[in-house]
Amino acid sequence: MSDDHARHAVKMAKKKAAREKIMATKTDEKGLIIVHTGKGKGKSSAAFGMIFRCIAHGMPSAVVQFIKGGMECGERNLITERFSDLCEFHTMGEGFTWETQDKARDIEMAKAAWEKAKDLIRxxxxxxxxxDEINIALRYDYIDINDVVNFLKEEKPPLTHVVLTGRNAKEELLEVADLVTEMELVKHPFRSGIKAQIGVEF
Structure with a gap:
């Protein structure tokens, strides 16, 4: 073994020992409040990745879509057609607010989605x-952020994970969350005139 390889092996052995020491202290298990926010693409995609992990492990799960009701959704098609025994899927929204142009209806649908979400979480x-996209409903105050935060703190079962997606997550939600990821927009094809494409956006 060369000196370089030997030094690398010693360095990695030390790193492994340090890592194992840290991991030995991580023994708690709890249901997490997880927020995916930011202007970048991938918030819902990452969340659905976790749903598919649950499905792969045979863990019952559920999805409530707050906004994307009128849009085609590959994840919804796959779950409802092949995994409905493991994952309930409820599309409660009717599209983005600039499409419906009916604030009263949007508020009604958002509140109904939140009631369904509470039943599923309980x-x-x-x-x-x-x-999915609950942060949009919260941003427009279609749902009371205090109701959401208090419910997550007081009624969420101890081992249930709840994932909340959408831009502009409110500070109150970020404070109560266990895990927050902000997707940063660096470059997007939409700005170059390329439309949303099947398999990438939906």
């Missing part, structure tokens, strides 16, 4: 519940 059989 059911301890669900290991993960995804609230």
């Amino acid at each position: 059911d301890p059989k669900h290991r993960m519940v995804l609230l």
